[in-house]
Amino acid sequence: MSGVIERYRALVAAGELRPDPDxxxxxxxxxxxxxxxxxxxxxxxxxxxxxxxAPEPPRGLYMWGGVGRGKSMLMDLFFDSVRIPRKKRAxxxxxxxxxxxxxxxxxxxxxxxxxxxxxxxxxxxxxLLCFDEMVVxxxxxxxxxxxxFAGLLNKRVTVVTTSNRAPDELYKDGLNRQxxxxxxxxxxxxLDVMTLDGPTDYRLDRLGDAxxxxxxxGPEATRALSDAFFRLTDYPVEDRAKVPAEDIDVxxxxxxxxxxxxxGVAVFSFKRLCAEARGAPDYLAIARRFHTVIIVGIPVxxxxxxxxxxxxxxxxxxxxxxxxxxxxxxxxxxxxxxPEGDGxxxxxxxxxxxxxxxxxxxxxxxxxxx
Numbered sequence: 001m002s003g004v005i006e007r008y009r010a011l012v013a014a015g016e017l018r019p020d021p022d023x024x025x026x027x028x029x030x031x032x033x034x035x036x037x038x039x040x041x042x043x044x045x046x047x048x049x050x051x052x053x054a055p056e057p058p059r060g061l062y063m064w065g066g067v068g069r070g071k072s073m074l075m076d077l078f079f080d081s082v083r084i085p086r087k088k089r090a091x092x093x094x095x096x097x098x099x100x101x102x103x104x105x106x107x108x109x110x111x112x113x114x115x116x117x118x119x120x121x122x123x124x125x126x127x128l129l130c131f132d133e134m135v136v137x138x139x140x141x142x143x144x145x146x147x148x149f150a151g152l153l154n155k156r157v158t159v160v161t162t163s164n165r166a167p168d169e170l171y172k173d174g175l176n177r178q179x180x181x182x183x184x185x186x187x188x189x190x191l192d193v194m195t196l197d198g199p200t201d202y203r204l205d206r207l208g209d210a211x212x213x214x215x216x217x218g219p220e221a222t223r224a225l226s227d228a229f230f231r232l233t234d235y236p237v238e239d240r241a242k243v244p245a246e247d248i249d250v251x252x253x254x255x256x257x258x259x260x261x262x263x264g265v266a267v268f269s270f271k272r273l274c275a276e277a278r279g280a281p282d283y284l285a286i287a288r289r290f291h292t293v294i295i296v297g298i299p300v301x302x303x304x305x306x307x308x309x310x311x312x313x314x315x316x317x318x319x320x321x322x323x324x325x326x327x328x329x330x331x332x333x334x335x336x337x338x339p340e341g342d343g344x345x346x347x348x349x350x351x352x353x354x355x356x357x358x359x360x361x362x363x364x365x366x367x368x369x370x
Contacts, residue, residue, distance in 0.1 A: 002081070003031045003034055003035070003081060004027050004030045004031040004034055004074075004077050004078050004081050005024075005027050005028050005030075005031040006031075007077050007081060008023070008024065008027035008074070008077060017070075017073075020070065022065070022069070022070075022194075022195065022196045022197065023069075023070045023074060023196060025194065026061075026063055026070075026071075026074050026194050026196055027074055027077070029061060029192065029194060030061065030074060030077070030078040030160075033058055033059075033060075033061060033078070033082075033158070033160070034078060034081055034082045036058035037058050037082055037084050037127075037128060037158065038082065038083055038084060040057070040058065057127070057153075057156040057157070057158055058158050059158070059190070059191065059192060060153075060158045060159040060160050060161075060190065060191045060192070061159075061160045061161075061191055061192050061193075061194060062134075062160075062161055062163065062167060062187050062191045062192070062193045062194070063075075063160075063161070063162045063163070063194050063195075063196055064162070064163040064164065064165060064166055064167070064193070064194075064195060064196070065164070065195055065196035065197040066164065066197055066366045069196040069197060070196060071132075071162035071163075071196055072132055072133075072162060072263055072264075073234075074196075075089070075130055075132060075160070075162055078130070078160065079130050082128065084127065084128060086125065086126045086127045086128070087126055087127070087128040087129075087130070088125060088126035088128070088129055088130070089129075089130040089131075089132070090129075090130075090131060090132075091131070091132050091133060092131040092132060092133055092134045092135065092161065093133070093135070093248070093249075093289060094246075095129075095131060096141050097249055099118060099122075099144075099148065100140065102114075102118045102121065103115070103118055103144075106118060115144065115147050115148060115151060116151065118148070119148065119151035119152055119155060120155070122152060122157070123152060123155035123156070123157050126157065127156060127157055127158060128157070128158050128160070129152065129157055129158070129159050129160070130159075130160045130161070131159070131160070131161040131162070132161075132162055132263075133162060133163065133164065133264065134161045134162065134163040134170070135163065135164070135165065135170070135288070135368075136170050136171040136174065136180065137171070137174075137288055139174065139175045139176060139179075142171050142174055142175075142176070142177070142179060142180040142183075143176070143179050143180075145180065145183045146179075146180070146182040146183040146186060149183060149186055150182075150186055153186070153190050159191060161191075164366060164367060164368060165368075166193075166195075167184050167187045167188060167193060168184060170183075170184060210224075210228055210231075210327075211224065212325075212326065212327050212328070212357075212358045213327075213328055213330065213333065213334065213354070213358060214327075214328065214329045214330070215329070215330050215331065215332055215333050216329075216330070216331045216332070217296070217297055217298070217299075217329050217330065217331050218329075221296070221329035222296060222329060224329075225267075225294050225296060225327055225328075225329055228294070228327055229243075229260070229262075229265060229267060229294060232263070232265050232292060233262040233263045233265050234263075235262055235263075243260045243262060244260075244261060244262060245257065245258055245259050245260060245261060246258050246261040248285050248286070248289050249285065250281050250282050250285045251281040251284075251285070252281060254281075254282075256282055256285060256286070257272075258286075259272070261290075264289075264290055264291040264292060264367075265290065265291070265292040265293075265294070266286065266289070266290040266292070266293050266294070267293075267294045267295075267296070268286075268293065268294070268295050268296075269295070269296055269297045270295055270296065270297045270298045270299065270308075270312075271297060273295065273311070273312075273315055274308045274309075274311040274312045274315065275308055278311055279311075279314065280314055280318065283314055283315045283317075283318035283319070284318050284322075286315075286318070286319075286324075287318040287319050287321065287322035287324050288322060290324060291324060291325060291367040292324065292325040292326075292327070293319060293324050293325070293326055293327075294326075294327045294328070295326070295327075295328045295329070296328070296329045297329065298312075298328055298329065298330035298331065298337070299330070299331050300330075300331045300332050300336070300337060300338075300339065301337055301338045301347070302338060302339070302340065302341045302343075302344075303341040303342045303343060306342070306343055309338060309343055309347065310343075312350070313346075313347065313349075313350045316350050316353055316354060316357075317350075317353070319357075320353045320356075320357060322367065322368060323362070323365040323366065323367055323368060324367065325357075325363060326354075326357050334350075334351045334354035334355055335351050335355075337351065338351075
């Protein structure tokens with residue numbers, strides 16, 4: 001298996017990637033990190049035991065930039081290339097959910113500070129931790145991240161992460177942010193910070209001139225949205241039956257099942273999102289977690305299904321607030337989704353948002369709240 005930089009250059013040479021100075025610089029830095037990790041003697045090996053002092057662990061990396069700049073692609077190349085036995089990659093949100101679950105189990109089993117035992121367990125499992133999309137949007141995470149990651153780094157764990165935000169922008173305006181500030185200092189002190197913010201949004205580029213709103217529902221619309229999903233995620237079409245699902249955390253301790261979820265793109269049916277009893281917390285959890293949402297099976301709405309229509313309005317408000325890209329299949333164009341009856345007037349604002357969400361200006365916006 002070749003190194004990160006060789007694999008990156010091969011993709012450029014094959015025309016699968018465009019030359020991009022920021023990407024090449026990040027690939028070169030990840031290539032150095034790969035070499036450092038592979039050169040370090042395994043813990044417990046003869047060479048490790050002969051050393052008078054354990055070598056310093058390789059310094060990690062924080063890559064940030066706008067959506068679609070290639071951060072996850074580079075993370076894929078790096079993680080697949082590095083040849084060490086103890087490595088782990090996770091979406092950051094899912095990692096923190098696992099951490100909180102582990103903390104709860106430790107609290108049940110023993111008294112005292114639960115963070116050190118959790119740090120010890122994580123450090124035993126991996127000396128390389130890779131995270132996609134580091135984002136902090138709740139106080140429970142913010143309050144523990146400084147001690148958690150300081151502990152991991154002190155246990156010789158190398159951390160590589162991507163984020164849409166610069167370190168100083170993490171958890172901005174969050175409740176009790178002063179508890180989080182030491183984590184920002186930790187990133188700057190212990191990780192290299194690199195920006196990938198070139199002029200091209202490759203994710204948006206993959207959409208090209210693709211139609212975002214398909215009408216009516218049916219095989220043709222389903223096929224078009226399926227093609228868009230595979231273009232956005234670079235997932236092999238031949239493995240369409242193996243597209244992963246996931247459950248995401250919703251405020252209040254509930255979980256929401258996502259039938260198809262890959263690289264920040266989620267697929268839902270209208271029935272799952274709006275015919276079931278859901279509210280703003282569900283839709284905000286979706287908007288925070290995914291940069292692109294595909295919805296199929298949207299019917300024409302009216303007074304007879306006012307509850308579904310009200311939920312749809314709340315859903316679109318949440319997606320709009322977080323600048324989520326929306327692709328959909330419906331039985332009518334937005335202006336004809338709620339043609340008449342009580343509620344049609346109020347629905348006009350949603351129609352306006354649906355139209356704006358198809359504009360080039362909206363599509364060029366990064367994922368996240370205003």
